[in-house]
Each structure stands twice: as C-alpha cells, then as structure tokens.
Amino acid sequence: MVSFGPYYHGLPELGIAEEFKHKVLALFVSSSGKDKQFFYCQIFKVVDQIRNCYVGVSRDAYDDGALAEMMLLDACFAIYLMKIALDDEEKSFHFCQHLGMAVMTFAFQDMYLLDNQIPLWVIKLLTNLIYGNREEGPKLICKFSSYFVFADSRLTRRIPGEDKKQPLHLLDAFHRLLVEELDNAGKELVEDLDNAGIELVEEVDNAGKELVEEVDIAVNKCQWWPGRKEYRNEFWKYNRQSHSVTDLKAKGIHFKPSSFCLKNIKFKSYTFYGQLQLPVWLFTTHSKQLFMHMIAYEASPESDTDSTILCYVCFLKSLVIKSEDVKELREKKILFSTSDSDEQLVKVIKEIDTCGLDDDHTFYDVKMRIEKHCSSKANTWIAELIHIYFRSPWTLIALSAATFLLCLTFLQTY
Template sequence: MSMADNSVSEQEFRSVANEEREEASPPEVSILIPSAKTTTESQVRRRRIYKVPPPLRANMEHVYDPVVLSLGPYHHGRPQFRQVEEFKAEILNRFVSGSVAKDKSFFFNKILEQIDEIRSYYEEGSTNEFNDEALAEMVLSDACFILHYMELEDENEYHPLGMSLVSFMFRDFLMLENQIPLWIIRYLIGLKYDKDEGEALFYKFLSFMNFGDDRLTQIPWDNDNGSEPLHLLEAHRTTLLGQGKEFIRDQPRFLPRLLGFRWKRWKRKISSQSMFKMESRPFYSVTDLKAKGIHFRPSSNCLTDVRFHSYPFYGLLQLPIWFVTNNSMVFFSNMMAFEMSPEIDTDCDVISYVNFMKSLLETPRDVKELREKGILFSCLGSDEEVLKMYKQIDTYGVNNCGLFLDVKTRIEEHCSSKAKTWMADLIHTYFRSPWTAIALFAATLLLCLTFLQTYYTIHPVKNN
C-alpha cells in the first residue's frame, strides 16, 4: 500500500495546507505532499512502521536500538536521549522563527489535525501512552530535526553535542524503529520552500547520504503513481536500488516472489533441477572464480546490478560498488528487517545482495581482490574486518533465489566448460606474473632451438 493512497482526512489536510501556503507565499506545496487518490475500501489499508520482530532482535539489540537519538514513539523518553532532545527543542524554535513567519501553534495544529492518521502508521497500541498533544509535539519536533539535518552543509553545526554523539546519531538515523512517516517531513519542506527548492533539497540529501556526491538530479521515485516511500529508510533503499538499472537493459531482470517463479521472463530455459542443484551447495568464492579465469569489475551503485559475461578465454563478473563503514551492518540489518516486515511487498533485493556477497567472500583474499578492483571500499582497519562484517549479518534463511539465478547459471556454465577452464588454468599458471610469462617464453624458445639443433644434426645442410 503506497503513501499516496491515504484517507479522506489526509486529503483535507493537504488542501488546507495548500491554502495556508498560498496565503503566505506564491510557491506551491502540492508536489511535496502525497497526492490523494480515490480508493476502494480494500485499497486504503496502509503500510505501517513495524517494530523489529523478536526473533530478529535476540542478542542483536545493539543493531536495532538507537543509542543517542530517538525518532518516533517507539523509543521516545529514554534517559540517554535527553541531550539530543534539548537540541531538538532549539532546532524547532529555529524552524518556527525562520521559515514562513508562522508561530509554533500553526505547525502544531496542522500536525494535530492529522494525529489519528499519524497513529495509524505505527503498531496498534504502541502510541497509547501519548495523548494527542504529546504525540503531535513529538512528531513536529522530530520532523524539524530531520529537516535541519537535511539542510546542513557544515557538520560543525553538531559540534555542541560532541563528536561522540554525532557519530552515533548518523547510525541512529538508519534504524527501522526510529522512523516517522515521510510525508510529514515533505509537508514541512513544502511549507518552507517552493516546489523546485524543496525537491532539490530532498534529492541532494539522498544523493549525499547514499553516494557521497550530488549525482541525483531528481527524486528517484514517481510521486504521481503513488510510489513514495513510507519513511526515510525506505527512501534510502529506493535510491540504492534505483541507481544503475538503466545499465542492465541487456540482461533480463528476474523479479519473482520468494517461492513463486515467473519462468516466462527468462530468455533461456533453466530447469528447476539445475536451480536447486546450484542453491544446495556453496557458490564459488572470489578466489575460486579468479582461478577459473573470471575477472571482476564494478558495475554501478545499484545493489542488484550484477552482470556476467563469458568470453572464449575468460569471464567478466561486474558487481555493485559499496563503501563499507562501521554502520554498514546496522544499515543492512535494519534494511532487511524492513523487507521482512508485514504488509511490505518487496523482492528482498537487499537480502539477496547480502547473501550473494556472503557467498563470494570466504577469506580476506576475496575482500582484497574486490577492493583492488574498485568494487569494495572500506574505512575499516583491515580486510578481515570487512569479511567479518558481511559474515555477521544474519539473513535468517530468507533469500530471493531467482534474483541472481541467471548470473549464477551463466557462471556455472562458464566454469563447467573444460576448454575455458583449461585455458584459464594455463593463463593462471603461466601468465599470472611477468616472470612466469618470461620463463615460459624462454623455455619454449629453448625447446624450439633444441629441436632445430637436433634436426640439423640428423639432416645437415649440404654445401652447394
């Protein structure tokens, strides 16, 4: 269920917001607020921001619980968040005094009008301890804090909190249980900026957070068809899965459900027997593939952009670029928890990417190879730590077996070819370094000279 398919009360909320915006200044707000659509009763069931299921949380609280920053009702009010909560109040005052010349009550009342709508985004009963006013105050403060973070051009703004809090704050933004509905954030953006400025702020923020640059030139989803993400975590996921798909048009993208395979999407026939044969044994590691004559090259930043090309004398496997940080495990774990949440219809893209990388990385040598090829970048201390990070991510047996099945099948065919394997072994053995190549050339030349000497000894050249 998309954010655009909201109830009539939210439609009224948007229309009132647009009227207020028109009175304050000419620019429009409507593009930054999810558009209302006429829906049937079966379509209005909305997606919720669910908590991480208890089986996933077991002994993993450090991955799913925020440390210094609370957003939304699930972790609000804990003592460790007091310092940041005080800073939130300061940020809210800045927003009220410097945005559209409205007092705090204006924004508070706008949120309060939709408080029942906001409650419906969280698990039933999880907001009962907050009355309407307290929940509205919380959501407004959190949304303003996120907007302030999106506007930052200089991280020195956070120095009053101390660098230790700042580093953990970036991590807490990635928590599944630390989210508020995205449309609230975009509503405040619409009140403060005109349409073009607001969109530019948003896609530049997503670009910097995910790629470290300003490559995005538009929001990576279509607001008109109701595909706006539920929250910022899903917005990051949409951004990472949307980049690079234009480069894989030559390869059919297989998008099955976990257990239902759409075989008609394939250009080649793949038997279910061969599929389960591949899935029932460990896949090749990077070192194994390299020994089979397969080279590695970066593809794009899209996590599902995995391509393989087989040539007569070698193969080429292209993998997504990823920058490994101290927060990577938190990011992947919470993203996978989102993909496994109720009422979330995904193809488990992130889970499948993690499973595929775990199958490729068996030793630090595998990490080293991908790092040298510009596929993996790391700010960790060693290749061993990168390997440990991937291995510690638990996917709980969930996988979209078909997402990379075409790539795995092509790799299997390449590695099963005796001619290509023999040629790869020859190159790997005798041409892996200039010295072995020179030694092979010298031995071959010596053998030819010996043959010629023997021939002319037996058949001497006659004098004319």
C-alpha cells in the same frame, strides 16, 4: 541517541537529545517568522493519518496532542540533521555546542533504523510550512539521500518512483536509490531497465518451458528418484558450490565494476575467459547496520519491495571469504572502504546478519551461468594455463625459454 517516532520515545537514556529538540524547534520557529502554535495546529490536523502509520500506538499511551507534538519535534530535528549533512556550518556548530561532535555520527545512524522512522510526508509538510516553498522539501530530502547513499549530489529533484508512489520513510528512500539504476545525473535509466526486463521475461519463460518439459518427463516415467542415472545430473542445480573471488579468478573469470545499483550483477562467458560485473559500494562504519535494517524492511509484512538487498548481501558473502578476495575487488575498483584493513572488511561482511534468510531468485541466472562456466574443463584448463604461466612477465619468459630449449632439443635430435 535520538528517537524518531513513538517506539523509543521517552526512554531515559535518550533524554539529552529529547531536551535539545525543543531548542531546535525554537531555532526554526524564530527563523520562519511564525509561532510554534501555527506548526502544531497543522500537524494536529493530520494526526489521525500519522497514527495509522504505526502499530500498537494507543491513545492511552499518546493522545492526539502528545502525538502531534512528538511528530513536530521529530520532523523538525530530522530537517535539522539533513541541513547539517548538507554543510550548514551554523547548524553544525550549534549541534556540537550542545551535544558534541561524537553524538552527531550516532544521530545520523539513528535516522535509518527501521523501528525509528517517521512518515516522510510529515517531513515534507513541515519543510513547506517552514520555508513556504513546496519544492524545498523534496529537494532537501533528495539531496540528503543522495549524499548519504552516493556521497555526492547527483540527485536533486526526486526519489526514483516518487511520481508513482511516495516513499514511506527515509529508509524506504535509501532502499530505492540502491535498487534503481540511475545515471550520473540521478536520472533513471528507463530504456536499460525495459530491455533488461524483456530479457528477464524471456529467460524466465524459456526456463519455465524447460521445467515443464522436465516435469512431464518425470511424470511419464512414473518414478523420480535421485538414484536413477538419468536424474543424477539434475542435482547440480541445487548443490551449487559457492565460489570465492580468488576461486573464480583461478577459473579465468575477471571482475569489472557495473554501477551503483545493487541489482546490476551480470556475467558473460567468453571462449577463453568470463567476466563478472559487480556494483560499486563504499563500506563505511554504518554499512553493516544499514544493510541489516534494509533486509529487515524487505522482510516486513507490509513491505512491497523485492529482496534485492538480501540477494546482494548473500551473493557478496559467497564471494568474499578471505582478505585476498577483498584485495582483488579493491584493485578492480568495485569495493571501497574507510578501513585500511582487508581483514576488517571481511569481518564486517561476514557479520551482516541476514536473519537466516536466503533468496536465490534475483541472481539465479547469474549463478547458473557462473556454475556452467566453472564446470567446463576447457575453460578451466585455459584459465589455469593463463593464471600460472601468463600472470607475470617472468613466468612468460620462463615458459618461452623452456619452449625454445625444447625445440632446440628436437632439432638437435633430428
């Protein structure tokens, strides 16, 4: 419904919103006490930096003046939508009066499309020009991002890692919130991340040493062939089965929410059971599209992000196969959804397109531990015993009664 940036600018089907952008700009200009030319000149000064953010935008298609005016209108409209999301009733009524309430939902979805972005620093520049306060821009973006990702206002100051490197655009800001470990106040858990990083390095080193030893053995043998008995057991590392939630539950694995960070997936194996901690996520009408564009952003050539979102989606796809899987994760307060149907949520998760990409690196250690736990016959037998005979009071009473009668039979025979 709304174009941000040059790639969709000028399409006939987006003409209604394009006309409305001029009214939004006039609204901000009148409230700031400055004229439109002032804002236009400030954007025009950095038009070369803006042009460098895009590929294939020639001066023949958009000269400096046209590009500067486009950025002014788009950045102003982005600020306008952020204000609406943060309960600005006056602007919300103004939007519905011109475009209608139905368009508002689609307008917010257009803000996180990968090919429909404008530089985030342009939005900050415009907020500084409008409000005359350098803190207003970062606060507005943080509050909007927090509301969009967490549905609350825990983030008030800055996007994680902003002091080291500014986010490229809004989609990059949303991505950082989902892959960084934050507390309830929106602060980064630096200590926990450092500890996790140390453990990860140690595990990688240990795995690396084991791998070198295995390679050395293979070289010394001078022959490595799957048919050889000493190497047949190595194929389970590459032929791991995907276990659904119900399958893992039958194997004695319990589920527990971890945090809002999609990287926070942990597994611990105990004597009689296992515990898989999964991140909390609310599936809404825009979750499918949001994940697909984040995966596309991770796979972009110029992106310096890791593939956390891709790994999380692939892991979730392996866990959720049928409605019973969703029901279990709902009961454990891990998955939430605006839809009441479990079947619908299964369909949404399956329809998230990963473009044929699959990265096993991020959660490789977790999957290996789960596979090791499930391959243990002792754990499986104990889990089946508990799952069958201790899942309800009535099965426990029946087992106790049968055991008691068996004991009486032994005594009577004696």
